[in-house]
Amino acid sequence: MMKILADENMPYVQQLFGDLGTIETVNGRELTPEQVNDADVLLVRSVTKVNQALLAENNQLKFVGSATIGTDHIDVEYLASRNIPFSNAPGCNATAVGEFAFIAMLELAQRFNSPLKGKVVGIVGAGNTGTAVAKCLEAYGIEVLLNDPLLEESGDPRSFVSLDTLIEKCDVISLHVPITKTGEHKTWYLFDESRLNKLAENCWLLNCCRGEVIDNCALINFKQQRDDVKVVLDVWEGEPNPMPELVPYVEFCTPHIAGYSLEGKARGTYMLYQKLAEVLKIEADKQMDSLLPPLWSEQVNVQEISDERALLQLARFVYNLRDDDELFRKMFLNKQGFDHMRKNHTHRREFSALKVGNTGQTNVNWLSNLGFSGVEL
Numbered sequence: 001m002m003k004i005l006a007d008e009n010m011p012y013v014q015q016l017f018g019d020l021g022t023i024e025t026v027n028g029r030e031l032t033p034e035q036v037n038d039a040d041v042l043l044v045r046s047v048t049k050v051n052q053a054l055l056a057e058n059n060q061l062k063f064v065g066s067a068t069i070g071t072d073h074i075d076v077e078y079l080a081s082r083n084i085p086f087s088n089a090p091g092c093n094a095t096a097v098g099e100f101a102f103i104a105m106l107e108l109a110q111r112f113n114s115p116l117k118g119k120v121v122g123i124v125g126a127g128n129t130g131t132a133v134a135k136c137l138e139a140y141g142i143e144v145l146l147n148d149p150l151l152e153e154s155g156d157p158r159s160f161v162s163l164d165t166l167i168e169k170c171d172v173i174s175l176h177v178p179i180t181k182t183g184e185h186k187t188w189y190l191f192d193e194s195r196l197n198k199l200a201e202n203c204w205l206l207n208c209c210r211g212e213v214i215d216n217c218a219l220i221n222f223k224q225q226r227d228d229v230k231v232v233l234d235v236w237e238g239e240p241n242p243m244p245e246l247v248p249y250v251e252f253c254t255p256h257i258a259g260y261s262l263e264g265k266a267r268g269t270y271m272l273y274q275k276l277a278e279v280l281k282i283e284a285d286k287q288m289d290s291l292l293p294p295l296w297s298e299q300v301n302v303q304e305i306s307d308e309r310a311l312l313q314l315a316r317f318v319y320n321l322r323d324d325d326e327l328f329r330k331m332f333l334n335k336q337g338f339d340h341m342r343k344n345h346t347h348r349r350e351f352s353a354l355k356v357g358n359t360g361q362t363n364v365n366w367l368s369n370l371g372f373s374g375v376e377l
């Protein structure tokens with residue numbers, strides 16, 4: 001029987017991997033080499049550093065999987081050097097991040113009485129999550145500018161702008177790059193003091209990718225001078241210990257849960273199940289849809305979406321960001337508070353889990369482009 005070691009925060013492991021071996025769940029942040037020594041399969045999330053120090057004594061590992069988009073916690077070269085197959089889960093939680101950023105923008109608009117409609121939004125990093133945000137924004141009729149020099153160079157047919165142009169022209173900037181420490185397009189401290197100082201007046205800056213894409217100390221100094229700029233942070237330099245001085249300057253604070261939709265987490269685990277089946281040359285006969293509970297409400301009927309507030313009300317049916325923000329402020333300084341909030345996070349559903357009925361005469365079909373189900377006149 002294979003031993004499958006899995007992060008305790010990974011849902012559906014038993015349902016998907018139960019037939020393949022004995023499952024042991026572990027605290028991913030505290031995983032030790034001793035715990036890993038006799039594992040055949042290792043399933044992690046972003047908090048586990050998978051490298052030589054963790055794996056040197058294990059001679060039987062057949063597969064490492066990370067149920068995440070990011071891979072900055074994995075020493076992929078080391079795994080390759082030992083011929084240990086590895087897979088992450090590209091795109092698994094892109095919809096979750098897209099909807100999170102869109103909802104955060106609607107919340108900012110409401111709080112500052114400054115409509116999102118009519119603003120220009122810049123997306124830095126136009127891969128899976130950046131594209132998912134753009135999809136929501138475009139469904140709502142918002143102009144979007146994309147910056148992604150790597151995709152631009154690779155011939156992606158979309159239009160791109162330089163980062164300088166994006167900063168100059170955008171009212172809102174949302175960050176969606178991987179963390180990279182070297183190379184021409186490195187993203188470590190991409191938003192350093194000098195870039196922060198270029199932000200337009202009243203700009204909104206959202207970070208849902210990795211904390212270190214913004215120099216957090218520089219952000220504190222910047223915010224002390226520029227309260228006109230509003231910031232939303234889901235990710236923090238130095239997780240799980242955000243800088244306490246920064247928190248009061250952030251409009252909406254969350255503990256790295258932008259990707260935590262139930263669908264997103266299930267997709268992550270499921271993608272690893274498919275990859276492991278490939279590696280073991282067995283059939284992946286389980287279906288992801290059977291894992292997810294049905295919609296939590298029969299249908300929400302709308303007559304019309306009369307204004308942005310009405311759209312926000314509908315979005316709050318799916319996810320109320322203010323609750324997570326309130327909890328964060330209460331808990332982040334507690335011992336292991338950040339991880340506790342992540343572990344106990346009530347996974348929200350994606351827009352697609354909510355069926356919207358149209359009972360009025362106004363066309364609200366555009367809500368289906370936002371991702372809601374069942375919208376029709």
Ligand SMILES: NC(=O)c1ccc[n+]([C@@H]2O[C@H](COP(=O)([O-])OP(=O)(O)OC[C@H]3O[C@@H](n4cnc5c(N)ncnc54)[C@H](O)[C@@H]3O)[C@@H](O)[C@H]2O)c1
Binds near residue numbers: 149
């Ligand atoms: N907060 C969360 O819960 C959460 C969830 C998912 C992903 N993430 C993070 O977000 C990152 C992006 O996810 P994704 O699915 O969009 O990845 P992706 O690989 O699909 O897209 C990232 C894009 O960034 C671009 N890029 C790289 N360097 C750049 C630079 N200097 N300037 C502009 N663009 C650049 C790449 O070309 C790529 O197209 C992940 O690597 C992960 O770190 C966070």
Ligand SMILES: O=C(O)[C@H](O)[C@H](O)COP(=O)(O)O
Binds near residue numbers: 044046260
């Ligand atoms: O890279 C990712 O996919 C995200 O950062 C991911 O949602 C982080 O969640 P974790 O793996 O830490 O549970």
